[in-house]
Amino acid sequence: MATRPVRDFPYYRGEPVALSGLGWALALGGCVAGFAALIQVPRGEVGQPLGLAGPLLFVGLQLVGLALAAGRGWTALFPRPTARDLLLGLAFMPLALLASGLAAFFYGMAGAAHANPATEIVVQLPAAQRAVFLAGTAPQLLGEELVTILPFLAILTLCHRRLGLPRGAAIAIAWVISAMIFGALHLSTYGWNIVQVLLLIGVARLVLTIPYLLTRSVWASFTAHICLDWSIFAFVLLQGARG
Helix, strand or coil: CCCCCCCCCCCCCCCCCCCCHHHHHHHHHHHHHHHHHHHHCCCCCCCCHHHHHHHHHHHHHHHHHHHHHHHHHHHHHCCCCCHHHHHHHHHHHHHHHHHHHHHHHHHHHHCCCCCCHHHHHHHHCCHHHHHHHHHHHHHHHHHHHHHHHHHHHHHHHHHHHHCCCCHHHHHHHHHHHHHHHHHHCCCCCCCCCHHHHHHHHHHHHHHHHHHHHHHCCHHHHHHHHHHHHHHHHHHHHHHHHHC
């Protein structure tokens, strides 16, 4: 009986292509350029179509960097999604919510946590602008997956291929460091509170990355991420409607 081939993480073992030092510089440079575009490109009034430019550039520039580095091998980051990918993503969404909620609860008892301004914005927007705003979160969240997974793969390659660490140890190190990087990217959103972003955002990111570790598919972690954020927005909107 034929069996489905087992996926592996791309690039770190030379499959489908091996990225050179320059290649990784291009791929990670795309991450830097994409994030810079996300925070620097003017968005105009919240909920207007111009607001989609930053999130689209966030994704596009990262894909350009990866394509320059890997050629046609850039598609290895996006295997054809399966039901298992999507179901695992859905399964880990409540776990990410629970992990970040518990971290927020204990941190809130010990210090002053900053709220995400997006949750306040979405309640105040008219319906049409709210729809545009939420549509813009989809490419932005895909960009957030790329800005996590590409550094993860780079660190995995460094630790396993260059430093000779065992594969399991290299994966664990890459998992933790990429989550810390992701948390640090949220510093300006949360009032430069480094403890909060590493504890709350970092913990949630660790859980959100697990579907990728299990499936080697960005679509799995993206599913978990978008369901997590949209469920938070839905809860806030429901609370606002009741208020």
